[in-house]
Amino acid sequence: MSTDTPTIDAPTQADAKGKRLVLDESAINAAKSGLDKGAVTPHDAPWREDIIKLLNDALATELVCVLRYKRHHFTAEGRASPRIADEFLVHANEEAAHADRLATRISQLGGEPNFSPDSLTQRSHAEYDESLDLTAMIRANLVAERVAIETYSQMIDLIGDKDATTRRLLEDILSDEQEHADELKDWLEE
Structure with missing residues (x-):
């Protein structure tokens, strides 16, 4: 491999001025070994631990959201509550699916998904809520x-091009969260 040609993992301003981008052949060859690492390749190595930490915090957030939505599903009362309580359960199941996807990605990166209930609320970005009033539940x-x-928007920005698979996963989850927020906003206006 020529030493005067920049590699794809070290883009510079010169790249935009006509120099060629070339794949890092040594990283490609390194990917042929270490099969016990599964999806983790040399490309993932510099950021892997940071990404696993971000994903474990997101996992805690999703799990707290599952618990909050489930509580609200079972305790919602009032005229509009049966319909909204059913939707709380739908949201709880969607958040559980997000948690499963995050745990899968953590495992793919060679990490351990942290489901520890002892630290769940400390690691979560969102809060648990025990409101009994339907409007307060929707607001929470x-x-x-x-x-x-x-948090997903910030994580996507932080990860950028460091891990395209994780970025796409987070973008997909972000889309679901935006739909949930729009639906909840509509309920507040009813």
Whole structure:
């Protein structure tokens, strides 16, 4: 490999001025070994631990959201509550699916998904809520969804091009969280 040609993992301003981008052949060859690492390749190595930490915090957030939505599902009362309580359960199941996807990605990166109940609320970006008033429940869930939107947006920016698979996963989850927030906002206006 020529030493005067920049590699794809070290883009510079010169790249935009006509120099060629070339793949890092040594990293490609290194990917042929270490099969016990599964999806983790040399490209992932510099950021892997940081990404796993971000994902474990997101996992804690999703799990707290599942618990909050489930509580609200079972305790919602009032005229509009049967319909909204059913939707709380739908949201709880969607948040559980997010948690499963995050745990899968953590495992793919060679990390350990942290499901420890002892530290769940400390690691979560969103809060648990025990409101009994339906409007307060909707408001608490909207706040949590907005927090999730902000944290996923920041995570996507932080990860950038460091891990395209994780970035796409977070973008997909972010889209769901935005839909949840819009739905909750509509309920507050009813």
